[in-house]
Amino acid sequence: MSRSRLSARLAPYYLVLPGWLWLALFFVVPTFVMLSVSTQTGDIVSGFKQTFHWHTYVEAWDAYHVQLVRSLVYGLVATLLCLVIGYPVAYWIAFRGGAHKSSLLFLLLLPFFVSFVIRTQSWNFMLSDNGIVLSPLRHLGLIGSRFHVLQTPYAVIGGLTYNFLPFMVLPIYVALERVDRALLEASADLYASSREAFRKVVFPLSLPGVFAGVLLTFVPAAADYVNASILGGAKTTMIGNIIQTQYFTNLDYPMAAALSFILMALLLVGVFAYARALGTEDVFEVNAR
Amino acid sequence: MPDVPTHDDLPADILRGLTSPRMSRRSVLQLGGASALAMALAACGVSSKKGATATGTSASAQAKQFWADKKQTGTLDFANWPLYIDVNPKNKNDHPSIDEFTKQTGIKVKYSEVIQENASFFGKIQPELAAGQSTGYDLMVITNGTYLDKLRELGYLIALDQSRMTNFYKYASPLVKNPSYDRGNVYSMAWQSGMTGIGYDPKRTGRPITSWADLMDPAFKGKVGMFGDTQDLPNSALTAIGVNPETSTEADWKKAADWLKKQRPQVRKYYEQDYIDPLSKGDIWVSMAWSGDIFQANASGASLKFVVPKEGAVLWTDNMCIPQHAAHPVDAMTYMDFVYKPEIAAMLAEYINYITPVPAARAVMRHDAAKATGDDKASLDELVSSPLIFPSPSDFSRLHRYRVLTAEEEKTWNSLFEPIYQS
Numbered sequence: 082m083s084r085s086r087l088s089a090r091l092a093p094y095y096l097v098l099p100g101w102l103w104l105a106l107f108f109v110v111p112t113f114v115m116l117s118v119s120t121q122t123g124d125i126v127s128g129f130k131q132t133f134h135w136h137t138y139v140e141a142w143d144a145y146h147v148q149l150v151r152s153l154v155y156g157l158v159a160t161l162l163c164l165v166i167g168y169p170v171a172y173w174i175a176f177r178g179g180a181h182k183s184s185l186l187f188l189l190l191l192p193f194f195v196s197f198v199i200r201t202q203s204w205n206f207m208l209s210d211n212g213i214v215l216s217p218l219r220h221l222g223l224i225g226s227r228f229h230v231l232q233t234p235y236a237v238i239g240g241l242t243y244n245f246l247p248f249m250v251l252p253i254y255v256a257l258e259r260v261d262r263a264l265l266e267a268s269a270d271l272y273a274s275s276r277e278a279f280r281k282v283v284f285p286l287s288l289p290g291v292f293a294g295v296l297l298t299f300v301p302a303a304a305d306y307v308n309a310s311i312l313g314g315a316k317t318t319m320i321g322n323i324i325q326t327q328y329f330t331n332l333d334y335p336m337a338a339a340l341s342f343i344l345m346a347l348l349l350v351g352v353f354a355y356a357r358a359l360g361t362e363d364v365f366e367v368n369a370r
Numbered sequence: 371m372p373d374v375p376t377h378d379d380l381p382a383d384i385l386r387g388l389t390s391p392r393m394s395r396r397s398v399l400q401l402g403g404a405s406a407l408a409m410a411l412a413a414c415g416v417s418s419k420k421g422a423t424a425t426g427t428s429a430s431a432q433a434k435q436f437w438a439d440k441k442q443t444g445t446l447d448f449a450n451w452p453l454y455i456d457v458n459p460k461n462k463n464d465h466p467s468i469d470e471f472t473k474q475t476g477i478k479v480k481y482s483e484v485i486q487e488n489a490s491f492f493g494k495i496q497p498e499l500a501a502g503q504s505t506g507y508d509l510m511v512i513t514n515g516t517y518l519d520k521l522r523e524l525g526y527l528i529a530l531d532q533s534r535m536t537n538f539y540k541y542a543s544p545l546v547k548n549p550s551y552d553r554g555n556v557y558s559m560a561w562q563s564g565m566t567g568i569g570y571d572p573k574r575t576g577r578p579i580t581s582w583a584d585l586m587d588p589a590f591k592g593k594v595g596m597f598g599d600t601q602d603l604p605n606s607a608l609t610a611i612g613v614n615p616e617t618s619t620e621a622d623w624k625k626a627a628d629w630l631k632k633q634r635p636q637v638r639k640y641y642e643q644d645y646i647d648p649l650s651k652g653d654i655w656v657s658m659a660w661s662g663d664i665f666q667a668n669a670s671g672a673s674l675k676f677v678v679p680k681e682g683a684v685l686w687t688d689n690m691c692i693p694q695h696a697a698h699p700v701d702a703m704t705y706m707d708f709v710y711k712p713e714i715a716a717m718l719a720e721y722i723n724y725i726t727p728v729p730a731a732r733a734v735m736r737h738d739a740a741k742a743t744g745d746d747k748a749s750l751d752e753l754v755s756s757p758l759i760f761p762s763p764s765d766f767s768r769l770h771r772y773r774v775l776t777a778e779e780e781k782t783w784n785s786l787f788e789p790i791y792q793s
Contacts, residue, residue: 124777125496126523144785147793210653227592231653232639314639318792326792330489330600331784332520 119338129334141339145323149340152320153347155234156303159241160249163298164291166242167249171290174250175257186254189247201240201311208236208312232314240308245301249294256290257283292359300348320344429556433529437699445478446701449491449507451688452483453666454562456721467717471708477701485510487643488517495693499526504695508702511561511688514551515601515772516780518558518689527557528692534703535559537710546687546727550616550771558689559706562662562724565758565769566602567683569649569659569676579656582610582679591636595649595657598640598791600784602684603630605772606658607787609682615773620782627786640791649674661758662724669723669749676758678765685769687727719759720750732760 119137123129142149174185192200207214208230218224230236260283268278306321313319320340327337458464468479485491491512495505512518521527538559539547546560570579575590585594597603607626608615618626638654645657646664650672664676690709692702708714715728716735732754739750757765775783 125520126777144789209648209651211651229592229638229653310642311644315634315637315791316793323792326788329493331788332492 115338115341118334119342121335125332125334134335137335137339138343141336141343145320145340148318148320148323149343149347151317152303152344153351155238155241155309155319156299156305158238159245159302160295160299162238162242163246163249164295167246167294168253168291171250171253171257175254175260186251189250193247197244198307198311201244201307204236204240204243205231205311231312232317234313234317236312236314237309237317237319240312241302241305244305244308245298248297248301252293252297253287253290256287256293260286288359292356295355296352300352303348304344429529430532433531433556436528437531437533440700442475442477442700442704443698444476444701445480446509446698446705447480447482447507448702448705449482449484449505449510450561451485451511454483454511454688454722455481456717467709467714470714470717471705475704475708477704479705482507485512488513488515492517492520496526499524499694502695504697505693507693508696508698509690509705510693511690512558514549514687514689516775518551518691519774521691521693522552522557526694528694528696528699529556530559530692530706531700531703534700535707537707541710541712541715541728541730543727543729545685545725545766549687551687551774552689558691559710560727561688561690561709562718562722562726563685563687564724565661565678565683565685565761566597566606566658567661567676567678568656569646569664569674570656571649571652571673572675573673574652574655579675579677580680582606582681584679585610585636585656586633588636590656592638593653593655594633594636594638595645595654596630596633596637596640596791597645597658598642600787601772602658602686603640603791604783604787605684605770608773609684609770610679612681614682614770615684616771618773620779623783623786627790630787630790634790662722665723665756665758678768680768682768682770685725685771720753723753723756723759725759725761729760 117131118129120131120133120135121129122132122134122137170189174182174189178185206212209215210229210231215224215228215230219226219228230239264282264286265278268282269275273281304321306319306325309317309319309322324337324340324344327333327340455465456467458466465481468481472478491510495507495510498505512521532555535555538555542560545563548554549560552558568579568582568585572578574593584590585596597606604623604626605615607630608618608622611622611625611629613622613626639648641648641657645654645659646667648654649657649659650667659676661676664674667674690702690706692699696702709718710728712728712730712734715726715731716738719726719728719731720735720738735750735754739747739754742750753759761769773783
């Protein structure tokens, strides 16, 4: 085999090499180290030793399956809420935004100029028992004297929905924006009502955006711990809070690593099941974009 | 497919090995992969981080050797908690006590309020200390308990130069001299101390709170705040059931955990640091609280009360200590001893409102109060007579230290108390 032929054949691999190195350095190696840590035993003072103690995973599940399941449920509910709220917003901007599209998108992203934590904290201020929302309602007699929003699951899910909404809207907007307007004219020519045109043409074409939006919302929402710690209470602890405590407070690195892996596994299973249900073609389509 | 290697390229013996039916090539590769994975996993083991931990005579010998060749450098990097030092009313980045220190010693201080929590600060400096690198700080303030113990056990602290502690030995209160968590003050000198008791809003509770049992009152259901940690929460629960935490047994811990479980339906939230705002806004009416927080909240307009419950409360101390590899250890020692001068301790106490480690500061503050007029005088008079800053001997008899836990005990302890605030 001549040298030039070989290098020509390898050229594409050289081209993707930076990508692979990046992945190896920042994803594969850390994942591997974490896997290793998860099977070690010991404590911070006498050191952690590799003993292949896979039982940590069993202990992690036994102790924290409630919080794991709760995180998935909160993440799922928040994602559905984001979809229900976000789709019409994206649709409206894409089809009715007209000349103001970019201003509207800017408005959507405006809250991102303020820190995530501060935005969440301001909900704490607004929703407090004697705050600007609940106080007038209580005076009007619409809610009882002990009614409160903060420290309930509603507050946590609400916070998640609020914080991740733009991650849902943007991909859907991009998908809708790409829908060829001529297709709508064509469906009108074929006597489709606007409702039918939406159901049979626009919505299916926007599915890749929905798919991406759901992933971008669900994965971080289920793993979030900021909302639960700021807006949550005694019964809304999410798995992110547990991992944080295990890592920083208890310095129990194996347990923290094992919990992270369980969470990652659950999320991956969920994502693959979802990709399967929606059809892999769409996944590739998303990837191709 | 022209480029697939053929069997002809391989030496015959290897070919035989690879194609041998006893073990297919595939399974050889799998085994190889598995053992490589196992080896690599094992290689990732975190080795013991235990450094030179010394107590008693060996520590003092080590300290002598360490301090022998150390010189003052003229700079000091000081890591402290927010709102934990005096400030100039006109410029909140100016700290009169530090200015005074610079004037008297010529040492410039870089003061950073970087410690929000013992746990997260430990998490921040631990990797550097484990790698044998400087944290960038010469002096840091850590609460007695888990993290101070860990720092000491891991050998991350420099044993203090006992010859540079003259003010400390002259003026320190018996409370912080030779404390149970650092016998002989080998590694630490107290910054301030405080109590974990109950804070409440008398307007909302409608009655005075006197006891931990009041947190069980059904009238306060959903209006009670507790601390979500494995230090204040369990130790306070132990005092609530009438046990001295320091000498408590595992059976006591179970009882305390049961007490907390029974109390749980009352609780609105297990707070980390953020209880004072909801308490002043009325989201909660009564909460576990730190003495100085209540005092400071009242200074900025709230009308809360703090009480040491009749069953007792936990007393904690924040300690100045020097991390390993500190660049300016002599400057740090100079500062640590400096704050034990009664006039400096008074400057700090007048602002911080926690228990000062220097009882003689009271006379200085009384003197200041006599000189002052109007509002200043009133607030200074209040400080001087406040049991939160200068607790009476009868208060002290009801205060207890945290339980010191071995690694083994800590596991049991955590598994009993963590599910209470994390579920």
